Amino acid sequence: MSVSVTRLQPDFVAEIGGLDLRRGTDDETFDTVLAAFHEHPVLVFHDQNIGDAQQIAFSRRFGVLERNVTDGLGGPPEIANLSNVEADGTLAVAGGDRDKFLSGNQNWHSDSSFKSVPAMASILSGREVPPEGGGTEFTDMRAAWDALPADRQAELERRTAEHSFLYSQGKISVDLMSEEEVAAVPPVHHPLVRIHPETGRKALYIGRHASHILGRPVADGRALLAELLAEATRPELVYRHRWRQHDLVMWDNRMVLHRGRAWDGSRYARVMHRTTIAGRAEDNPWIVEDKVA
């Protein structure tokens, strides 16, 4: 296999070619992909007509996978099935539970930032993509950090944010979560700035689950988070992915935020399967060792 790395947005997004994930990846190929991933927190692979087992096998090369609570659609626990197709084959109704749940992804976020050990990376496979709309956008939080003046960086570097799934889901609908679900994801604290363990690059770590800043009035913290998000999602920092069927896109949740875009869910199915690579001790130096996956 001869794998190629094409820079789509230098230092941010690269396309990996010459790879057929149905056949697995040898060590040399994997090393090339991993090096490309360290430099480019978003990787695009076209024409990967894979199933869940192949997606899981590829994802496992990067680390331990997160498991999902049941979504009512069956499938292996390592797969988050972001699908607007119900178990009976009908399209999810606008305003229904599945639609509301999926709509959360249309706000800028980092996957699992509400967990005590947040995700390292995510891999999303476009199994069925709508002919229009339904793109995914990524913004480079390293560039967002680098653009801040030094005195602002120094102030932010000392700060910790509270991330909470109850807060982020509550903005969509107060009754989206059961008491058990709420109890399973208590609020967690993460630094506002994260450091990539291999490259040393810093990135602003915020997004929709970030509720407020510790040690500051909640309203102040929210205003600061909103201001930072607006700056970080300036058009020039954003990559817009337009899905082709069988695209696979991988991103570094430590270094980028992402959001899905709307599409006409009353006409078109959109079936996306995601694997999520758990954070590791070196990704989360602020967390006590025994809590890290």
Ligand code: OGA
């Ligand atoms: C995700 C996600 C957005 C989309 O897979 O984590 O947020 O475009 N997806 O489906």
Ligand code: MN
């Ligand atoms: Mn997501």
